[in-house]
Amino acid sequence: MIRVEEARQLLLTIVRSMPAEVVSLRNAIGRVLAADIRAPLPMPLFDQSAVDGYVLSSRRLPDGSYRVVGMIRAGDIPPKTIQSGQAYRIFTGAAVPQRAYGVVMQEHVQCTGVRLDVPADRIVQGSHIRKKGGHFKKGAVVLQRSALLNAAAIGLLASLGKQTVRVYRKPVIGLLVTGSELRKAGTVLREGEIYESNSSTLIAALESCGYSVKQLAFARDRMAEVERQAKRLMKVCDVVLFSGGISVGDFDFVLPVLGRLGVKQLFYKVAQKPGKPLYAGSLGRKIVFALPGNPASALVCLYEYVLPTLDGMQMKPHRGLVQVRLPLASELSLKADRDQFLRARVVHGHVEVFTAQDSDNLRSFAESNALVFVPAGVSRLSAGEQVIVHLLPQQEIVASNS
Ligand code: AMP
Ligand code: MG
Numbered sequence: 001m002i003r004v005e006e007a008r009q010l011l012l013t014i015v016r017s018m019p020a021e022v023v024s025l026r027n028a029i030g031r032v033l034a035a036d037i038r039a040p041l042p043m044p045l046f047d048q049s050a051v052d053g054y055v056l057s058s059r060r061l062p063d064g065s066y067r068v069v070g071m072i073r074a075g076d077i078p079p080k081t082i083q084s085g086q087a088y089r090i091f092t093g094a095a096v097p098q099r100a101y102g103v104v105m106q107e108h109v110q111c112t113g114v115r116l117d118v119p120a121d122r123i124v125q126g127s128h129i130r131k132k133g134g135h136f137k138k139g140a141v142v143l144q145r146s147a148l149l150n151a152a153a154i155g156l157l158a159s160l161g162k163q164t165v166r167v168y169r170k171p172v173i174g175l176l177v178t179g180s181e182l183r184k185a186g187t188v189l190r191e192g193e194i195y196e197s198n199s200s201t202l203i204a205a206l207e208s209c210g211y212s213v214k215q216l217a218f219a220r221d222r223m224a225e226v227e228r229q230a231k232r233l234m235k236v237c238d239v240v241l242f243s244g245g246i247s248v249g250d251f252d253f254v255l256p257v258l259g260r261l262g263v264k265q266l267f268y269k270v271a272q273k274p275g276k277p278l279y280a281g282s283l284g285r286k287i288v289f290a291l292p293g294n295p296a297s298a299l300v301c302l303y304e305y306v307l308p309t310l311d312g313m314q315m316k317p318h319r320g321l322v323q324v325r326l327p328l329a330s331e332l333s334l335k336a337d338r339d340q341f342l343r344a345r346v347v348h349g350h351v352e353v354f355t356a357q358d359s360d361n362l363r364s365f366a367e368s369n370a371l372v373f374v375p376a377g378v379s380r381l382s383a384g385e386q387v388i389v390h391l392l393p394q395q396e397i398v399a400s401n402s
Pocket of ligand 2: 178179180221244245293
């Protein structure tokens with residue numbers, strides 16, 4: 001059986017970037033740039049006022065004042081030039097005429113009719129003028145390939161007049177849920193049956209990370225059924241996730257089916273808790289994960305293996321959950337035989353590990369905002385000791401000073 005770190009390293013060897021596609025800016029949040037963006041325009045686009053006030057010529061009138069000869073509003077075409085002794089009323093964002101000396105804030109002047117008095121210490125050359133190309137020149141690389149598009153990056157592209165952007169395509173994800181005991185909500189359960197929940201959990205977790213499941217299928221624990229659905233999903237998806245049926249039971253058919261479909265096994269079974277029977281493999285550029293059916297195991301494996309893989313396929317600069325180091329709120333005793341992902345809660349800069357860690361228990365997971373990673377070999381940790389914390393997405397984390 002391999003360790004968590006080896007499994008992660010192996011996954012890196014099969015991750016290939018998705019092809020690029022062009023999307024509208026409206027749909028670009030959270031996507032990753034597939035090409036450098038060069039500025040088609042300088043920024044700012046022209047010399048403009050940074051404040052509401054007056055734009056001044058370089059010389060005063062003989063009596064030391066200026067004469068206000070007009071007004072320039074944002075969006076106005078500015079006068080060609082400004083003559084000696086002249087001033088224009090000007091507003092934020094308005095174009096400054098050529099040869100303007102500087103802009104003075106309206107709070108710092110006295111204006112009586114057309115006479116403007118400006119204290120000498122309130123005006124220096126270029127004051128309150130945003131220079132054309134001051135942020136960047138035309139042709140400059142303003143965003144690099146592999147940059148994650150956040151709201152500001154999308155705004156920057158919009159400010160350059162862009163309507164679309166080239167990003168890596170998101171992988172098409174399929175999910176095949178196996179298990180003869182599973183029933184949909186709304187049906188009456190017979191003895192021995194349970195409500196199927198992994199599809200809800202996994203779809204929600206993926207959506208909280210910006211991914212969606214395009215193909216969802218169900219199969220009972222019958223070889224032919226699992227194979228038929230698996231074949232279909234493998235055809236149309238970039239990534240196929242299986243839920244359940246990957247353990248060693250007589251009715252766990254996922255492993256033999258994957259073999260029959262020609263999927264190349266990357267690893268099967270990781271020395272971890274929860275999620276030991278995790279499987280990963282590939283068929284051409286397609287990636288397959290078989291997640292253990294136990295609800296908490298399936299979710300941990302999704303966060304710890306599937307998510308970094310999907311992020312990698314999109315060339316995201318950061319892959320998987322955000323990791324931090326935090327002190328433990330209280331001491332912890334562990335079985336040291338496997339690497340562990342412990343459900344936990346970060347509160348006030350400390351991390352509290354839940355006692356309930358069973359792989360079939362979603363109750364404590366529902367209250368968790370983090371997973372604590374403890375490597376095999378560690379059997380005791382004291383309160384205050386720093387541990388590795390993986391922050392779960394879309395969680396409220398109470399910071400230390402709040
Ligand atoms: P398996 O990995 O198929 O052996 O399943 C392990 C445990 O997880 C069993 O108790 C299953 O009933 C349960 N389980 C498997 N799949 C699901 C599912 N989709 N929803 C809820 N429980 C499941
Ligand atoms: Mg099963």
